[in-house]
Amino acid sequence: MRIGYGFDVHAFGSSKPLIIGGVNIPNHQGLIAHSNGDVLVHSLIDALLGAVAMGDIGTFFPSTKKKYKNIDSRVLLKCIWKKIYLKNYYVCNTDSTIITEIPKMLSYISFMKLNLSNDLNTTINNISIKATTSKKIGCIGRKEGIACQSIVMLLKNK
Numbered sequence: 001m002r003i004g005y006g007f008d009v010h011a012f013g014s015s016k017p018l019i020i021g022g023v024n025i026p027n028h029q030g031l032i033a034h035s036n037g038d039v040l041v042h043s044l045i046d047a048l049l050g051a052v053a054m055g056d057i058g059t060f061f062p063s064t065k066k067k068y069k070n071i072d073s074r075v076l077l078k079c080i081w082k083k084i085y086l087k088n089y090y091v092c093n094t095d096s097t098i099i100t101e102i103p104k105m106l107s108y109i110s111f112m113k114l115n116l117s118n119d120l121n122t123t124i125n126n127i128s129i130k131a132t133t134s135k136k137i138g139c140i141g142r143k144e145g146i147a148c149q150s151i152v153m154l155l156k157n158k
Helices: 039-051 073-087 104-118
Strands: 001-013 019-020 022-023 087-101 127-132 145-156
Touching: 001 039, 001 073, 039 073, 039 087, 039 104, 039 145, 073 087, 073 104, 073 127
Parallel strands: 087 127
Antiparallel strands: 001 145, 019 022, 087 145
16 A cells, blocks of 8 residues: 655636636636646645655646646546556555635536546545635635645555
């Protein structure tokens, strides 16, 4: 068994759509990022890479490369998952927490879980996504952005 942890945070301030877990969420601003800024997918990619000791998202998709500008983060997730799957791993479970004051995430979580289960070729029951606020403390509490933490457990086929 291999366990990995990932974290990502992005500030509001973009005219891009707000995309979390591959779901377009109505909001007054999107997140500032080189890609589409999907904090959930970014934290999950880092957790997956950490579990197999392969570096981080920037190792594979540097923000200095124009080809990743505004890219759908799910494309990046599928690319990383293919590399890990070829090493004979499968997802035991993932657990992610989205931290934001706005917008509320509850009505979008089932769609996020479906997207991620498809991208990771696993059942939806292996994907856990929660949302919380930072109780109006710090930059997230001041509604300046969104953060996400993820942990994954991978198992290896024999």
